[in-house]
Amino acid sequence: MLPSKDGTPVRSNSCNCHLSGSHCQSALNLKKEDAPITTPNAQRLSPTAKAEALTALEPLVADLMERHIGERRLWFPNDFLPASEELSEEDERVRAELPENARGLPDSVRVSLALNLLTEEGLPHFHRLIAVYMGNDNAWSRWNFLWTAEEDRHGCALHDYVRDARLFDMGAFEKLQYQYLEAGFDPEWHNDPYQLLAYTSLQERATQVAHANTGKIAGKYEPRIQRILAHIAGDEARHHRFYRDAFKGLLEIDSTGAMQSALKVMPRLAMPGHNIAGYEDMAEVVRRSGIYGPRDYRKVVSDCLESWGIADLVPTDAAGREAQDKMMALPDRLDRLSGIQEKRTKPRAYAFDFLYRRDIAFS
Numbered sequence: 001m002l003p004s005k006d007g008t009p010v011r012s013n014s015c016n017c018h019l020s021g022s023h024c025q026s027a028l029n030l031k032k033e034d035a036p037i038t039t040p041n042a043q044r045l046s047p048t049a050k051a052e053a054l055t056a057l058e059p060l061v062a063d064l065m066e067r068h069i070g071e072r073r074l075w076f077p078n079d080f081l082p083a084s085e086e087l088s089e090e091d092e093r094v095r096a097e098l099p100e101n102a103r104g105l106p107d108s109v110r111v112s113l114a115l116n117l118l119t120e121e122g123l124p125h126f127h128r129l130i131a132v133y134m135g136n137d138n139a140w141s142r143w144n145f146l147w148t149a150e151e152d153r154h155g156c157a158l159h160d161y162v163r164d165a166r167l168f169d170m171g172a173f174e175k176l177q178y179q180y181l182e183a184g185f186d187p188e189w190h191n192d193p194y195q196l197l198a199y200t201s202l203q204e205r206a207t208q209v210a211h212a213n214t215g216k217i218a219g220k221y222e223p224r225i226q227r228i229l230a231h232i233a234g235d236e237a238r239h240h241r242f243y244r245d246a247f248k249g250l251l252e253i254d255s256t257g258a259m260q261s262a263l264k265v266m267p268r269l270a271m272p273g274h275n276i277a278g279y280e281d282m283a284e285v286v287r288r289s290g291i292y293g294p295r296d297y298r299k300v301v302s303d304c305l306e307s308w309g310i311a312d313l314v315p316t317d318a319a320g321r322e323a324q325d326k327m328m329a330l331p332d333r334l335d336r337l338s339g340i341q342e343k344r345t346k347p348r349a350y351a352f353d354f355l356y357r358r359d360i361a362f363s
């Protein structure tokens with residue numbers, strides 16, 4: 001939503017966003033003070049200089065990767081739902097009983113699992129973006145390979161679970177997965193690798209919270225999925241630390257440029273998949289169920305601001321001070337947007353093909 005010249009809201013016909021309708025500012029008919037943040041298009045450093053900044057960060061990236069490897073405990077999908085040719089009696093029993101044990105999972109939780117799984121299925125999009133933005137045969141690409149291998153298990157583990165627990169109309173769900181990948185994902189980052197680093201810092205933390213919250217609720221009905229989601233959330237937390245601290249390194253090299261780039265992605269976290277049929281409705285169900293929504297995203301943003309020490313930076317130029325002020329204003333702005341959205345929420349029922357179009361009603 002863009003304000004008109006006189007400040008009255010004007011509905012844009014072409015919103016191309018986001019994590020969820022929850023963060024869609026275009027859909028919220030905003031007043032002037034909450035209209036999309038603008039930052040100068042002329043970035044502080046040229047693309048070449050930004051590429052050099054990434055090269056300068058490679059020793060830090062190598063250190064962060066070493067820290068990551070030292071802290072992780074590698075796990076595999078088969079640890080949770082064994083599916084080998086030879087299985088113990090206990091494993092056979094668990095597999096046989098899983099669909100019945102998971103039968104009580106509410107549809108709203110199933111929607112959250114679907115959204116989380118779809119997000120994980122976006123891995124090819126992210127692998128490609130990191131490869132394109134961060135280059136080959138360097139510390140970043142070595143991280144990309146490791147990170148991709150770790151992320152791949154998330155989609156596998158969740159897919160195994162929803163299939164073996166028989167939570168969905170799997171044919172309908174697989175069509176969504178296919179559509180999601182075929183649609184592609186090309187965020188408007190304008191060849192700016194700083195935006196990728198800001199984005200991944202936020203995205204990892206957001207998915208950590210979404211997985212953990214889904215697991216807490218799902219675990220009341222079926223404990224195995226909570227264990228799977230807790231392991232995935234643990235990975236996301238470590239990934240977040242990697243990207244967050246890499247971005248912090250960037251702030252030390254080019255604080256104004258880093259903040260300007262962060263401002264391009266932070267007000268609206270543009271998630272792939274927003275153009276899938278029913279995607280916005282899925283995000284709304286998750287929000288209205290209290291699993292994950294804009295209030296959680298606001299916390300993600302606040303945590304990043306704090307970790308990056310944005311409040312304590314002392315920019316040496318006006319552009320840096322302006323970017324710092326805008327970043328520090330983000331939590332309040334996100335609160336206002338959340339409040340607007342909550343106020344406008346009306347009773348409604350949602351239905352999805354992968355849940356046989358059963359009504360999920362909210363008052």
Ligand SMILES: [Fe+2]
Nearest residue numbers: 120151154236
């Ligand atoms: Fe993941």
Ligand SMILES: [Fe+2]
Nearest residue numbers: 204235236239
């Ligand atoms: Fe991750």
